[in-house]
Amino acid sequence: MNSIKKRWEAVIAKALASYAESLEINPSVLDTVQLVIQVPPKPELGDFALPLFPLAKIFRKSPQEIAGKIAVLMNEMEEIPAGAVLAEGPYLNMYVNLSRDAERVCKEIADKGSRYGCSRSMEGEKVMIEFSCPNTNKPLHLGHLRNDSIGMSTAAVLEANGAVVRKVNLINDRGVHICKSMLAYEKFSDGATPQSTGIKSDHFVGNYYVKFNTWAKEHKDAEKSAQELLVKWEQNDEETVKLWSLMNKWAIDGIFETYARTGVIFDDIYYESKTYTLGKELVYRGLESQVFYREEDGSVWVDMEEIGLDKKVLLRSDGTTLYLTQDLGTAVARHEDWPFDKLIYVVGSEQQYHFKVLFHVLRKLGITWAENLYHLSYGMVNLPEGKMKSREGTVVDADDLIKTLTELARLEIIEKNRQDEVEDLDGTAAAIAQAALNYYLLQVSPAKDMIFNPAESIAFNGNTGPYLQYMGARISSMLRKYDTLHDGSQKRDSIVFNAELLNLQEEHQLIKQVLLFPDVVEQAGKELNPTVISAYLYELSRLYSKYYHDHQILRAGSDSLTFARVVLSEMVLQVLKNAFALIGIPFLEKM
């Protein structure tokens, strides 16, 4: 699409220059204005448009008059691409004939398949992306699901733009909060295990974290006991470490079961328990070089006055580390393991301050690549009923939600009486649930808080993941039918795809949309924003839906027209698949 735009730009520039000359104006003044070719608000107004307001001053003519003159000039030019130019008010509107581009992109799609849409805009760039980062004291919740969706999708988008991407997780497996569930287990478990109780292991651990909090309400020294346990842990106390290992394994195993359900995978996993000591060393190093200072009680601090912030603790008076300390160590460990050009942290907006401090402290330590760290911040997920509050038990558990969505999908398949057709009922239901979840979460710009409405997400009509899957399934079904009716593979050799036949307005728009896909992938990468893909995908589906509804494809009237429409449908299907892969929507042949 871009290349078409560029060809038009060149012609426009030439026409403007010759117009300037005819008015005895030096064409170089045209360089001073930025002309942006845009897409008109309505398809009837053409494919591209150029507003001429900025030129009014230069030419001392009204935009309307300029439009008229330029249109005439352009239409007379030999190098004009297939199409026509019309002056409409102060706008220059271009109507493009896309049939040659359609034939070109058809070959390209056949050639590249699942790689169609990929760009080279980030070729070779090494990007590490951190996301998810669960605590090992409780199971994943809805907030993690948004985090995972953004992380997985952003990684896929970067890869599609040629970057070498390494997805990493950081397991938050140490700290005072972990000690709390350990303490409660020691007190209340009576030796119970996930196996003995039949409870999913991360939920099992989470239950003790809840127990600690209720218990702590009536026991003032509870917090202190947890802190003491942390000191024991950092001193490598054998019993403490043993319990810690046991409970962590339970938590992590359970959490990874959930990842398997949502399709979340990592290239590498870091553990804070392994990197925190490096963090400690870094702090000592900073102490020596006097970028940090020690208080009388032994705690270590950094003063951030130079960036307009307050003072911050890096090591507690009892010598134990904090979240920030660990993150210092993790960052350095990562850069040693895999020297990245860029490290993206997908972490909630509530931690903006944390990252400001983290990046600043790393710079203070003289780490040059600190400039290449980026906090991809996203907003909170709320429910239609209001905020999620762990104290009130209104946090949406990830496993529960997935289970609910899957069950709703299963019932819907049965309701539609399609269980025989889909063959794998449970697998299909799970795939639909995943589509519902990822698409809903990736519709809202990351920066914004959002409201997650489970019922709405799984709805089968409207702007939802399942709707998109349905589009893919219908096209697939139709193409299967074409193949059985016409013995498609044989037909393919004897009929030539003639895009000239596709002259319906809907076909024109569909071709345009297909041509646009690589630009969209590039934009999503540049902005680190997967929602760009979602919006594009819905528009493509909507266009095709209407087309499919209003026009016969398999019985288009002639073999060659049918074939042309089938080829267009195949192109749309391939783009659907490719876009699905970028935002975590499983493709289904049948549903």
Place this chain on the structure above:
RNA sequence: GCGUCCGUAGCUCAGUUGGAUAGAGCGCCGGACUUCGAAUCCGUAGGUCGCAGGUUCGAAUCCUGCCGGGCGUACCA
């Protein structure tokens, strides 16, 4: 208080980086299946883009100030 993000239709969200009459979905009301999957499609109604200034030929978009909200501002993570 300070920092930061946000405020668009009844609800949930887009808005191509400053351009044409601000768009979708849901919900409401009304239409379309002897036709490739109706899990669909089409139409009607619904807006002071939080408010007030400013910059500009032109502002939902940029600037300033208010109002309203979220999140930070821990020897929590």
